Amino acid sequence: MLKGSLNWVPDNPSSKRRSVIMSPAKVGWSALATVGVVCFFVALGFSLGKGISGNSRLSTDQEYLILQGELIQLSNRVENVQNSLEAVAQREERAFMAAADMNIDFSRMIDQFTAGNSGTDIFRYIDDVELRILLCERLAYAEQIAYDSLAVLLVEKADQLRHTPSIWPVNGIFVSDFGARIDPFTGAVRFHKGIDISANTGTSIYAPADGTVTFCGWGGGWGLNLVIKHSGTLSTRYAHCSAIDVAVGQSVQRGDLIARVGSTGRSVGPHVHYEVLRNGVQIDPEEFIIRAGPAEAAF
DSSP states (O other): OOOEEEEEOOSSTTSOOEEEEEOHHHHHHHHHHHHHHHHHHHHHHHHHHHHHHHHHHHHHHHHHHHHHHHHHHHHHHHHHHHHHHHHHHHHHHHHHHHHHOOOOOOGGGTTTOOOOOOTTOHHHHHHHHHHHHHHHHHHHHHHHHHHHHHHHHHHHHHHHHHTSOOBOSSSSEEEEOSEEEEOTTTOSEEEEOSEEEEOOTTOEEEOSSOEEEEEEEEOGGGOEEEEEEOSSSEEEEEESEEEEOOOTTOEEOTTOEEEEEBOOSSOSSSEEEEEEEETTEEEOGGGTOOBSSTTOOOO
C-alpha cells in the first residue's frame, strides 16, 4: 500500500517541524468530507433561495390584494361622484323647465357607460374606473355648458321681471276696475281703460317696475299725467296727478317716487287712474298686480 507524508514547516525556526503521514484511506476520507461540506453549503443556499422566492411571491400576492381593494374603493368613490352629477343634471333639467319651459334631456349623457361586474380581475376594475371617470368628465363638461346657459337665461328672466309692472302704484282704496262701467259724469255705460285707486291728495305714487319716463304733462281728461315705458311692449300711465316728481327721459326703478295723487282732469275726487298698455293698447292692470304696495314686490 502506498504511503506518503506531509511535512509542516513553521515560519518560526525555533518551532518544531511536524510530519503528517497520509495513507490512501485518509486521503479518501478527507475528499469525502470536503465534498460533504460543499454539498451542505449548496443545499443550504438552495433552501434559502427557495424561501426568499416564496416570501417574494407571498409579498406580491399581498400587494395585489391591497391594490385590488384600493381600486374597488376608488371605483365606489367615482360611482358616488357620477350619481351626484346625475342628480345635478336632473335638477338642472327641472330648472330649465321652470325657467323657460325648455325640455332638455340629460339622460342621453348619463347612461352611455355602465360598469359591469369586475369579479376578481384587477384589469376589469381599471377599465370600469376609466369608463366612469370618462362619464364624469362628460357630465361635468355638459353641466358647465348647461349652467352657463341657465345663468344667461335667468339673467334675462330677472331683467324681464324687473321691467314687468307687479305692484300697486299707490297705497289707497280700489274704487273702479277695468272694463265696462257707469260713467260718473254722464251715467252712460262706458269702457274704463284702467283701474282707479283712491287716496288723499299728495299721496306718493311709485313706479311699479323699472323703466324710462316717456311723457310728463297735461292731456285732456287725464289731467296731469305721465307715461313710463318698461319694455319694448309694456308701458304704464298715471293720470289725475297733483304733481310729477320725474322728467322725460329719466330712468326709474320699481318703488321709486314718480308723482303725487291729485284730482286734475276729468275726475270727481283725488285718485290715480292707472293703466297698463301692451303695444299701445290698454289691458287689465290687475293681471300684473301681484302685491299691494310699493314695498311688497314679489320679484
